[in-house]
Amino acid sequence: MKVINVSPWINEIEERPPIGRYDGSGETDVIIVGGGIAGMSTAYYLLTRTEHSVTLLERDRVGYGSSGRNGGQGVASMERSFADMLRTMDAKAIVSELHALESGYWHLRELCQEVEYDAGPYDTVVWCGLSSVDEVGKYLEEMELRLRYGAPLRALVIAKEHLAETMVPSELRGLVSTQTASSLQLLLNTKERYRAAYPIPVSLVNSGRLCGFIHKHLVDNFPGRYRAFEGRMVHRIEMGPKVTVSSGQQRLECSDLVLCTNGYRPPEIVADQVPTVTKTLRRFVASMVAYERKVRSPPAAYIYFHEEGDPEEEPYFYVTRRPYRITGDDLIAVGGPQTIIETDIEHDKEYPSGVYDRIHGFMERSYPEDVGASPSMRWNGLMGYTTDGLRLVGPDPNVQGLWYNLGCNGVGLLSSIVGARQLTGLIKTKGS
Ligand SMILES: Cc1cc2nc3c(=O)[nH]c(=O)nc-3n(C[C@H](O)[C@H](O)[C@H](O)COP(=O)(O)OP(=O)(O)OC[C@H]3O[C@@H](n4cnc5c(N)ncnc54)[C@H](O)[C@@H]3O)c2cc1C
Numbered sequence: 001m002k003v004i005n006v007s008p009w010i011n012e013i014e015e016r017p018p019i020g021r022y023d024g025s026g027e028t029d030v031i032i033v034g035g036g037i038a039g040m041s042t043a044y045y046l047l048t049r050t051e052h053s054v055t056l057l058e059r060d061r062v063g064y065g066s067s068g069r070n071g072g073q074g075v076a077s078m079e080r081s082f083a084d085m086l087r088t089m090d091a092k093a094i095v096s097e098l099h100a101l102e103s104g105y106w107h108l109r110e111l112c113q114e115v116e117y118d119a120g121p122y123d124t125v126v127w128c129g130l131s132s133v134d135e136v137g138k139y140l141e142e143m144e145l146r147l148r149y150g151a152p153l154r155a156l157v158i159a160k161e162h163l164a165e166t167m168v169p170s171e172l173r174g175l176v177s178t179q180t181a182s183s184l185q186l187l188l189n190t191k192e193r194y195r196a197a198y199p200i201p202v203s204l205v206n207s208g209r210l211c212g213f214i215h216k217h218l219v220d221n222f223p224g225r226y227r228a229f230e231g232r233m234v235h236r237i238e239m240g241p242k243v244t245v246s247s248g249q250q251r252l253e254c255s256d257l258v259l260c261t262n263g264y265r266p267p268e269i270v271a272d273q274v275p276t277v278t279k280t281l282r283r284f285v286a287s288m289v290a291y292e293r294k295v296r297s298p299p300a301a302y303i304y305f306h307e308e309g310d311p312e313e314e315p316y317f318y319v320t321r322r323p324y325r326i327t328g329d330d331l332i333a334v335g336g337p338q339t340i341i342e343t344d345i346e347h348d349k350e351y352p353s354g355v356y357d358r359i360h361g362f363m364e365r366s367y368p369e370d371v372g373a374s375p376s377m378r379w380n381g382l383m384g385y386t387t388d389g390l391r392l393v394g395p396d397p398n399v400q401g402l403w404y405n406l407g408c409n410g411v412g413l414l415s416s417i418v419g420a421r422q423l424t425g426l427i428k429t430k431g432s
Helices: 037-049 082-086 091-114 133-149 160-165 170-175 181-188 207-221 355-366 413-429
Strands: 030-033 054-057 122-130 156-159 176-179 196-204 226-229 236-238 243-247 250-254 256-259 268-270 281-293 300-305 316-323 330-340 377-386 392-395 402-406
Touching: 030 037, 030 243, 030 250, 037 054, 037 091, 037 207, 037 226, 037 402, 037 413, 082 091, 082 133, 091 133, 091 196, 091 207, 091 413, 122 133, 122 181, 133 156, 133 160, 133 170, 133 196, 156 160, 156 181, 160 176, 160 181, 170 176, 176 181, 181 196, 207 226, 243 256, 281 355, 316 355, 330 355, 392 413, 402 413
Parallel strands: 030 054, 030 256, 054 226, 122 300, 156 176, 236 268, 256 402
Antiparallel strands: 122 196, 156 196, 236 243, 243 250, 281 330, 281 377, 300 316, 316 330, 392 402
């Protein structure tokens, strides 16, 4: 089969003419830069929860950024462990953040219903496999802290064969069970051996296509307050009593500007102080491949964590199985490798060379079914990581009128929506 460089999630988006013809006219309260799931859900909550008018500017097409190029696993996870966050944050703030993220499952479902999204979310669990003693120990520590401080908690299953090497604290005994290593292989849908596994609720969704549904809903329901324009790259933002946004020859003014530009290079921002986004963002490119199967199985998801320093393996791989709208059959998407990038992303390029073969190699040695000689699709997308590993949501601390909902740190689907709600609350109450 010929491998094509395309994201199946962008393939699923219906053909339509570009949105809006921009002439720079009109007034608006808030400008949102970026039409991915962060920008579209920010527009949705601002319009449904406040009286503000909103203009959204997208340099390419709505939903064609990372929102149309991801693994599609909506999970309430953070990049940093509880123990790590405790070094710099107080426990109450961490617990509140974890509960807010957990609400993302519900808000995604509600959003899909409101905009009449017709393909999900598919609610299931993602089984996560742990391969080393060290990882199991760290996970037990995470469970202990979550139990102690009242944060959402998931149970752990340890392979019987490895129980003797694992110290399970007495207070966690009711949350830890055992199964044989071969039963764990079945749970994790793998030929490889893992020491332990835990399930996390997951909502699977094509966030790129969902962006188009949100846009249509906003056009239909907020004709006087919502405008969006595609093919509109914002290259300069001048902060002052009013915010002036330049895109090509056009200039547009607003009171508040929200950057939802993910890992893309931020526009030039002219302000008295240095905006946080220019100091904190590291940009990564992540790669994925997908296999088409002529069967229909229930949606499923897996994440495989591998021992640090194992030269054969990536730190982790994630696999998602869900129906592919184009054929109605299963599509199995898998990703994991990511690397830092300084230049603009090129979607036809490999980062680094051979990355797609590495992902295919993982599937050949671990996936229980034959995946064939090669995947049918392969693609990449950008991720924006903040230096502290926490999503950037809210006002810039030094530049008035500048707001953020970005910095996915690898798991940005639910947190974009939760961030959009938090941001809307802050904009609504500002100055009061
Ligand atoms: C390969 C891969 C796999 C992933 N898997 C998962 C997963 O399984 N689960 C999960 O939770 N997260 C995952 N993520 C992360 C997730 O995709 C992102 O967090 C989420 O899509 C980010 O949404 P966004 O709106 O911030 O970004 P995007 O969808 O990238 O949207 C940003 C938009 O801003 C536009 N833009 C940028 N600069 C400008 C400008 N100057 N002017 C105008 N427009 C501009 C871009 O064109 C783009 O459309 C993955 C990411 C990648 C790349």
